[in-house]
Amino acid sequence: MQHNLVETILGAVVLAVAVAFFGWAYGQSTAGDPGGYELVARFERIDGLEVGADVKIAGIKVGRVLSQEVDPATYRAKVRFSVKAGLEIPADSTAAVASAGLLGGKYLSLVPGGEDRMLKAGEELTFTQSSVNLEDLIGRFIFSGQGGQGSGKAPGP
Numbered sequence: 001m002q003h004n005l006v007e008t009i010l011g012a013v014v015l016a017v018a019v020a021f022f023g024w025a026y027g028q029s030t031a032g033d034p035g036g037y038e039l040v041a042r043f044e045r046i047d048g049l050e051v052g053a054d055v056k057i058a059g060i061k062v063g064r065v066l067s068q069e070v071d072p073a074t075y076r077a078k079v080r081f082s083v084k085a086g087l088e089i090p091a092d093s094t095a096a097v098a099s100a101g102l103l104g105g106k107y108l109s110l111v112p113g114g115e116d117r118m119l120k121a122g123e124e125l126t127f128t129q130s131s132v133n134l135e136d137l138i139g140r141f142i143f144s145g146q147g148g149q150g151s152g153k154a155p156g157p
Helices: 001-028 134-144
Strands: 038-045 054-057 060-071 077-083 096-098 106-111 127-131
Touching: 038 096, 038 127, 054 077, 060 106, 077 106
Parallel strands: 054 106, 096 127
Antiparallel strands: 038 077, 054 060, 060 077, 096 106
């Protein structure tokens, strides 16, 4: 009887940990309603920015990317994102696609402006900075450095 009680308690603990983990994972996923209000920003390119990516101000998560689509009139990327309720964003703020690290994912970085007028739900940020493509930067660096090096010519007098 004692053996069955220990197994039952251990099983209950494992089940509680599993439920807690799934609750945490659901809260971190895109499935839950992020709350707050929605804003829009348009970019030339958003390489690597995924739906569900974080929206951060000063490195602190304040929202989530909700959707992305191509604007058929301008062919720019239209990103709809949420900002938590109670956090007002000045109308002259900037949105930029930033990298979480060399191998990390992308997130949307907001830099608040100084204007007195605040954005309302559904409004658009007009100042944006597109994603920087790391492969393009490396290619430019490599090919720009080959001009005078490795040509086999001795320096002139």
